[in-house]
Amino acid sequence: MCGIVGYVGDKTAVPILMEGIKKLEYRGYDSAGIALLERGEMVFQKNAGKIKVLEENLAGKRFTATCGIAHTRWATHGEPNDTNAHPHTDESGRIAVVHNGIIENYRSLKKYLEGKGHTFRTETDTEIIAHLIEDNYDGDLLSAVRKALKRVEGTYGIAVVCKENPDEIIAARHGSPLVIGSGSGENFVASDVSAILRHTKQVVYLEDGELARVTPDGFSISTLQNVEVTPELQEIEWSLEQIEKGGFEHFMLKEIYEQPVALQNAQRGRLDFEDGMSRLAGLQLQLDELLSINRVILTACGTSWHAALIGEYLIEDLSRIPVEVEYASEFRYRSPIIPDGTVVFVISQSGETADTLAALREAKRKGATVLGICNVVGSTIARETNGGIYIHAGPEIGVASTKAFTSQIMVLSLVTLLLGRMRHMSIEKGRQLLEGIRNIPTQVQLILDNAEQVKRIADMYCDHNNFLYLGRGINFPVALEGALKLKEISYIHAEGYPAAEMKHGPIALIDENMPVVVIALKDQVYDKVLSNIQEIKARNGRVIAVASQGDDEIKRLADHVIYIPNVLYHLSPMLSIIPLQLLAYYIALNRGRDVDQPRNLAKSVTVE
Ligand code: M6R
Numbered sequence: 001m002c003g004i005v006g007y008v009g010d011k012t013a014v015p016i017l018m019e020g021i022k023k024l025e026y027r028g029y030d031s032a033g034i035a036l037l038e039r040g041e042m043v044f045q046k047n048a049g050k051i052k053v054l055e056e057n058l059a060g061k062r063f064t065a066t067c068g069i070a071h072t073r074w075a076t077h078g079e080p081n082d083t084n085a086h087p088h089t090d091e092s093g094r095i096a097v098v099h100n101g102i103i104e105n106y107r108s109l110k111k112y113l114e115g116k117g118h119t120f121r122t123e124t125d126t127e128i129i130a131h132l133i134e135d136n137y138d139g140d141l142l143s144a145v146r147k148a149l150k151r152v153e154g155t156y157g158i159a160v161v162c163k164e165n166p167d168e169i170i171a172a173r174h175g176s177p178l179v180i181g182s183g184s185g186e187n188f189v190a191s192d193v194s195a196i197l198r199h200t201k202q203v204v205y206l207e208d209g210e211l212a213r214v215t216p217d218g219f220s221i222s223t224l225q226n227v228e229v230t231p232e233l234q235e236i237e238w239s240l241e242q243i244e245k246g247g248f249e250h251f252m253l254k255e256i257y258e259q260p261v262a263l264q265n266a267q268r269g270r271l272d273f274e275d276g277m278s279r280l281a282g283l284q285l286q287l288d289e290l291l292s293i294n295r296v297i298l299t300a301c302g303t304s305w306h307a308a309l310i311g312e313y314l315i316e317d318l319s320r321i322p323v324e325v326e327y328a329s330e331f332r333y334r335s336p337i338i339p340d341g342t343v344v345f346v347i348s349q350s351g352e353t354a355d356t357l358a359a360l361r362e363a364k365r366k367g368a369t370v371l372g373i374c375n376v377v378g379s380t381i382a383r384e385t386n387g388g389i390y391i392h393a394g395p396e397i398g399v400a401s402t403k404a405f406t407s408q409i410m411v412l413s414l415v416t417l418l419l420g421r422m423r424h425m426s427i428e429k430g431r432q433l434l435e436g437i438r439n440i441p442t443q444v445q446l447i448l449d450n451a452e453q454v455k456r457i458a459d460m461y462c463d464h465n466n467f468l469y470l471g472r473g474i475n476f477p478v479a480l481e482g483a484l485k486l487k488e489i490s491y492i493h494a495e496g497y498p499a500a501e502m503k504h505g506p507i508a509l510i511d512e513n514m515p516v517v518v519i520a521l522k523d524q525v526y527d528k529v530l531s532n533i534q535e536i537k538a539r540n541g542r543v544i545a546v547a548s549q550g551d552d553e554i555k556r557l558a559d560h561v562i563y564i565p566n567v568l569y570h571l572s573p574m575l576s577i578i579p580l581q582l583l584a585y586y587i588a589l590n591r592g593r594d595v596d597q598p599r600n601l602a603k604s605v606t607v608e
Contacts, residue, residue: 002086002100005074005195006159006169006176009186011217014063014565020188020195020579022051026251026397027192028602029072034058035087035096036065037159042096046085055144066216067167069159069189070276074602077164078123088127089310091118094163097143098134100191101155101176106237109151115139129158132255135197137162138474142213145170146224155354157206159189169214170606175204176606177352177380180204180219182233187214193236193603194243194395195262200573201236204266205378206378234378240492242395243499250595252398252489256581257448260441262403263574265392266410267437276430277421283371284387290422294341296323297368299331299359301605303401303484304347307373307408309477310573311345314412318433318570319419328359335346345371345415349396349404350604351379358608373411376402377404385479389415392540399603400488402581405481405606406437413571436568440575447578448564454579457544457560457567458586461515469580470499470508472518474527478519482580489598499532501524512543517583518558519576522548523569533557544583555564 003024005014010075017034032054038473043065047053068524071086078084085293087096103109106125109132114120115379118131132148132221133141141162147158155175161168171189180190181196181203188196189212193203204221206212210229221229248254270278283290293589294316305327310324314363326336332355338344348356360381361367363370372381375396376504382388392408421430460465467486471479480496488492488542497506499518511514516536520529530553537557543557549565562566564572588595 002074002191003029003195004069004098004100004157004159004189005193006069006171006189006214007186008067008167008169008214009183010066011186012063013065013068014058016199017068018055019198020190021070023074023195024072025072025597026399026603027072028180028399028557028597031073031075031082031085032071032372033073033085033087033200033264034068034070035170036063037161037163037166038063038065040163040166042089042093043090044085044087044096046082048081048085048209063194066170067161069096069098069161069169074576075606076102077125079138084122084124086126088124088130090165092134092392095124095133095160097130097139097158097160099129100157100606101125101174101228103128103152103156104154105152125154132357133160139164140568141165141168141170141237142211143287146211146226149174149224167215170211170269171206172211172213173281173367174208175354178206180206180214180231182219185216187216187219189214191315193238197236197238197240197243202233203236203453204231204233213519215247220234224365225272230440237377238395242399250398252400252585252595253404255396255398255403256578256585258394259403259406259578260445260448262393262407263410263441263444265394266407267414268392269439270414271434273431273434275421276434280389280414280418282378282387282389285369285398289369290419292341293321293343293419295339295343296321297336297338297342297344297363298323298325299328299344301328301353301355303481304336304349304356304408306481306484307405307412308347308476309480310409311412311415313474314570315419318416320342320424322420328353329355332358332362333421334368337360338363338368338516343369343371344368345373346381346385347373347408349375349401351376351381352604352606354606354608373408375407397603399598400584400603406577409574410437412438432479433568433570436571441569443567443575444578447564447575451582454582454587455564457562458583458590460546462590464513464515465513466493466509467494468495468509468514468515469494469577471496471523472521472525474500474570474573475519475521475576477581478576482517482584484579485584486587488601489584490591490593491599492587500528502532503535507535507539510536510539512540512542515542517544517546519546521546521564521572522551523572524568530554531559546579
């Protein structure tokens, strides 16, 4: 999605702004631009394509501006060309605006402004904001922005500069994340902390309906209704190294390899062997509240939704509480029934996904206790939930989610353990699960040590244009996730199915050109999955099996076998997904794809 960076201080703004938007590249974008307050004039440069193009166009120009705003745009209204790139300006070119989000009533506002003589240069909804501000401007930029935003419906995170207010950025948020970074003699605005982490770790997250006036010496926050807000400074825990590639070719590969550490962090301090249960203080639920839970709803999008499906198997099997899993985008527009005793978990890596946030708010409106499973500390979802558990995976920058997925499953296993031990689960069973959980990071490392084998298989199959992924039981969602990973970064068509469903349709696709990735672990459904493999082989399909260490039988059936360590059935997704992540990565690499920034995708989807 779009990215915003703003700087006002005593240094030259251009390098800070350019470096900032580069840090946001991973979020997905199709054009980039910058506006500077340069010696009393407003200067712009904006271009379709990568930031490199913008950089080339800025090269050789000596800018001294110490205040400016920059943007990466992910097109929603109007094609991704130079004109539609942000920043956008008012009629006179005095005011520049960068915007994340969507202005829903832009057509009626445009008509209104045209009636007042305004002319528009772009197809964007954002340009309306610049003109509306101009319409209300009398020298006080903050007041003009406030008045303009009162007329706007939709979502926005904006940063605004004006030629006549040279040391000032006005930022405002409604539904699109924005953070103010506090420095000494300089201050920052960004849509994501990674853009400003090099300069400051002291930040304030704007809430919906808040505006900030940012100058070199400080910032003040107020609401749309002009009520002053006392800023709450927070310290960012992430380090700069965590947002660098650290010698890996891609963030995705780095993040795949970070999984042993991430999984360790997700369980750190949360395992209680004495009582055979987990400690999850972040849930902020009293004993009686935990005991009164009689229904769980898990809601999320994309990969986080796949983690939710795994959560359903875990919680229903082991805690014996009925679970429903729902796409957040559907949940928000249904009229979900939420009787007493229902707890809703929203799962989100970024904590900013618009659909998940809307589902959270809908559940809260209906009176549910809503808990979060998030990665990004201080994100909107983390702030708006009644309690929750951070997965502590560290920054995930590759658009394809990897370490967040396994860490979400780790946290869901801990939730299961807690809820289960308060009900039917014995202390022995609890300890057995804990032991399994403790071993996961080492086992993941063993799979990663075998990455070369997966790479060889990827080399053999990278030219195929269709893949099928099959799994059963708790590994069915892993099949979905494996297929999603391949689709996202290699643009190969891939489908995930419960293995037994194959004969109800997808079997028609099987021939020698259809590689089928089958998760066939030695668990309660093993024999059934072997039968499915036989059905594939009988039709000349090619089978790549993910199997349990020591299983020789499968070698006779599958074309390729990738072994993973033996593991408890309920914890197996944290292992079985690893070869599938690697397979997707190496196939995409072979095809020359932009692994970290696949086309059309955004890291956090902050629009509907
Ligand atoms: O940040 P979230 O977990 O809420 O994001 C949800 C999805 O947008 C995300 O998982 C998406 O499907 C990823 N690209 C998957 O790799």
